Amino acid sequence: MKIALIADTFPPLRTSGAVQLRDLSREFARQGHQLTVLLPSAELDGRWQLETLDGVRILRLRAPRTKDIGYVRRTIGEFLMPFSMLRNLRKSPLAHEQWDGVAWYAPSIFHGPLASSLKRSSKCKGYLIIRDIFPEWAVDMGLMGRGLPYRFFAAVARYQYSIADVVGVQTPGNLSYFDSWSRQPGRRIEVLQNWLADAPVGHCSIRLDDSVLAGRKVFVYAGNMGIAQGMTIMLDLAEQLRARTDVGFLFVGRGSDAKTLAADAAARGLDNVLFHDEIHPDEIPGLYAQCSVGLVALDPRHKSHNIPGKFLTYMQSGLPVLANINAGNDLANIIRQEQVGFVCENNSLDTLQQLAMTLLQALDGEEPFKERCRALYARLFSPETAVSQIVAALNGGQRK
Template sequence: MRIALITDAFPPLRSSGAVQLRDLSLEFAKQGHEITTLVAAPELEEDWRIETWNDVRIARLKSPKTKDIGYVRRTIGEFRMPFSMLHNFRKCPLANEHWDGVVWYSPTIFLGPFANALKQLSKCRSYLIIRDIFPEWAVDMGLMGRGLPYRFFKLIANYQYSIADVIGAQTFGNLTYFTDWASRPGRRVEVLQNWLSDVPNSGCSIRICDTSLAGRKIFVYAGNMGVAQGMGILLNLAESLVSRKDIGFLFVGRGSDAQRLRRDALTRGLDNVVFFDEIDPDEITGLYAQCHVGMVALDPRHKTHNIPGKFVSYMQSGLPVLARINPGNDLCLLIEKEHVGRVCTATSVDSLGSMAQALVTDIAKDDGFKNRCKALAARLFSPEIAVRQIVEALRA
């Protein structure tokens, strides 16, 4: 098939979304499809640039800046983004090409107008990959009420849903959110699990043996440190276990809370905590090879379901997880059913601390964790499965 894949996240960005879209693009090409990935590119000087990389055609389209800026500027930039992309797409050599399917990735919720223009041009089916349900989660978190801003974002989100033929949600728990949408003829909602390609261990610029955590059992968190994660409890966990000289906590990444957490750890004098800036995604395997437990954090106020990309990366590397997530999240049942770690939905740091210590004991007694984690990743979270599922839906 000839497929157009639209995203605002792609390397050289280092976000989990960028890595996922890279892996998905490569897998489309690997399975013999003609894939063109259309990327929002605020860094471009020119209006467009076309590249070819490992049989993936990448069209970077100049667009407004939407990352690492204030909320108001970001909203304005994201609103303008699809129209800027479409405007510059019409200037490039691909403008008159036709597609057998249009796929786009959310977040962001704003790519609908561009996706619809390509869909109408080619008279083809469309597939929306949705990883979180915004603005609902922002309301759950208390970041906004149900006033004018909410209604604006809801209108944008509903528009992108309206132009999709198939929506691939992240978990079974999120399917019910789209019940009314899917009741109309020709629409379908399904679970499309997260995915990640297996990356060989090529080393890592972070050497834990050269830090104050050398020789300890390492609990690692690698990824975004923002409001949605509720990272404060992980720092509280580290403080509660500061007397355990055999346990250390490593935080790697960036985000709106990253600097605050660093300052907080310094103020508390936590000698069992080390922070590093984000690293290249290809170094993650080398990082995890030095660690013992992967940490997952989701603010308990969330009411929607989420299986974070970092959970998938831990599984792929054979790392059992310590997860503190919102009650009822599908991830809770998955961790318990597959015996790949410990999961806490309580707000008490004491409960999480008990689980962390129990997990250290579990790992010492049970040498099957690594194999169970890797088997789960291969069975559920591979790009091969994701591509086959998307293609089948586009051909239906």
């Protein structure tokens, strides 16, 4: 099939979304499909830039800046983004391209106008890959009320949903949110698990054997450290375990809370904690090979279900997890049923500490954590499964 994939993140960005979309695009090409990724770029001098990477065409289209800026400017930039992309697409060599299917990745929620235009001109189906339900999660977190900004974002999200023929959500728990949407003729909702391509263990710029954590069992967190994660409890845990000279904590990444957390750790005098800036995604397997446990953190105020990309990287590397997440999240059932770690759902430091001690004890035993983690990754989280599922949905003929 000839497929257009719309997104707002892709390498050289190092976000989990960028890595996911890189792996997905490579798998589309490996399965013999002709994929073109359409991306906004604020750095282009011209209107467009066309390149080929790993058998995939990548068309970068000039659009307003939407990253690392204030909320108001970001909202304006994201609102204008699809219109700028569409205008510059019409000036590119792919202006008159016909597609067999259109897929787009949310976040962002603002891709609807571009997806609609491509679907209409090619008379093809559209697949929305939705990884978080915004603005609902922002309301859950107390970042937004249900006033005018919420109503604006909700209207944008509803328009995006209306464009899709099939919506793929992360977990079964998110299916109910789309109940009324899926009752309309020609629409279908399904679970599309997150995915991550297998990767070899290679070089890593972080060498724990040359750090204060040398010789310790290391709990590692690699990823965004922001409001949505609620990371403070992990520092509290590190403080509770500071007497354990065989245990350490490593936090790698960026985010709105990263500097605050590092300063907090220094103020507490935690000599069992190390912070490091984000590293290239290809270095992650080499990092995890030096660690014992992967940390997962989601703010307990979340009400939706979420399987963070970092959980997939832990499973891929055979690392059991210690998770502190919102109650009722589908991820808790996966961790318990698959026996790949321990999970706290009440945001209690005492509970989390008890689980950490139990996990440390299990690591000293003969629990086959690595085998179970790898088996779970291979069964649920491979790009092969995701691509086959998207293609099957798009291959159902023209939209009525």
